[in-house]
Amino acid sequence: MAEKLVFNGENVGYGQRKFVHIDIAKLYDSTAMTLDFEVLRGAEDGPVLFVLGALHGDEINGVEIIRKLLALDNLKLLKGTLIAVPIVNAYGFNTKSRYLPDRRDLNRCFPGSSSGSLASRLAHVLQTEVIDKSTHGIDLHTGAINRTNLPQIRAVMNDENTFKMAKSFGASVALDEPLREGSLRHYCYENGITSILYEGGEALRFEKKAIAVGLNGVLRTMIALDMLPHDFQHEVGHDSEVLEGGYWVRAPKSGMLISEKRLGDRVDEGERLGFMTDSLNRETGEITAPHNGIIVGCTTTPLLNQGDAAYHIAKYS
Ligand SMILES: [Zn+2]
Missing domain, CATH: 2.40.50.100 (RNA polymerase II/Efflux pump adaptor protein, barrel-sandwich hybrid domain)
Structure with a gap:
């Protein structure tokens, strides 16, 4: 029997593609803040991959990477499931800020809690609706304001599956970066979900190079995980150089x-x-x-x- 994959109470069946819209918490003026994403489930089982953008609200290259990813033809060739969340931190995205209104860094709030701070509650929804259903994940970031990053992967290289994923992404470089308490990568590591973090460009900018390398990296990773056929349209490129x-x-x-x-x-x-x-x-x-x-x-x-x-x-x- 087909395994159910339920998001916000709604099942996504084999071969289906659905938008998911979850209310998080209104702002004090009653403006609704939501978590919006798209789930694409292939006709066959395979890895479940999350791809996240704007977990830091002002790091927007990932938003464009995901928009372009979802606009590609032939995603119906997908095996397994893609959960694409272009804007994780809608609060920060609207205020052009890295943080949440309570000035917390969402990437220090995992595991979240349904009764914790606003940041912790958002982390909890993301965790239960997206992360916990996944086997693999890519979290898309950029440098801070006034700082730019060479397209690069950050990951713990002493874990074999993470190492493979970091290399297959094919950013020019991949940095061995230890896990920080409270980060999404730490949560994934503790829960057996293989995840990498991509950094490219500067906050509040759409940068062509960082977007192109990021999009291609997501495709290369999906191909390496056998989620897409090996002849799927992408730049072949090279594996990331590990530093x-x-x-x-x-x-x-x-x-x-x-x-x-x-x-x-x-x-x-x-x-x-x-x-x-x-x-x-x-x-x-x-x-x-x-x-x-x-x-x-x-x-x-x-x-x-x-x-x-x-x-x-x-x-x-
Ligand atoms: Zn970031």
């Missing part, structure tokens, strides 16, 4: 950063990345790479105070 995590190189003094490097550049220890200066060339100072690696994140504003993040350099593993 150790890195850390941010910070401005040694306040001023304007005159950068000489770009995202994706490979740098050697001690190599000059740029220099800091004031507007009259009185106070200058070099900024150099503390170790060999690849620039996977950088500031998009040249105006930095001492200690502001300038370049994120990931180490080779």
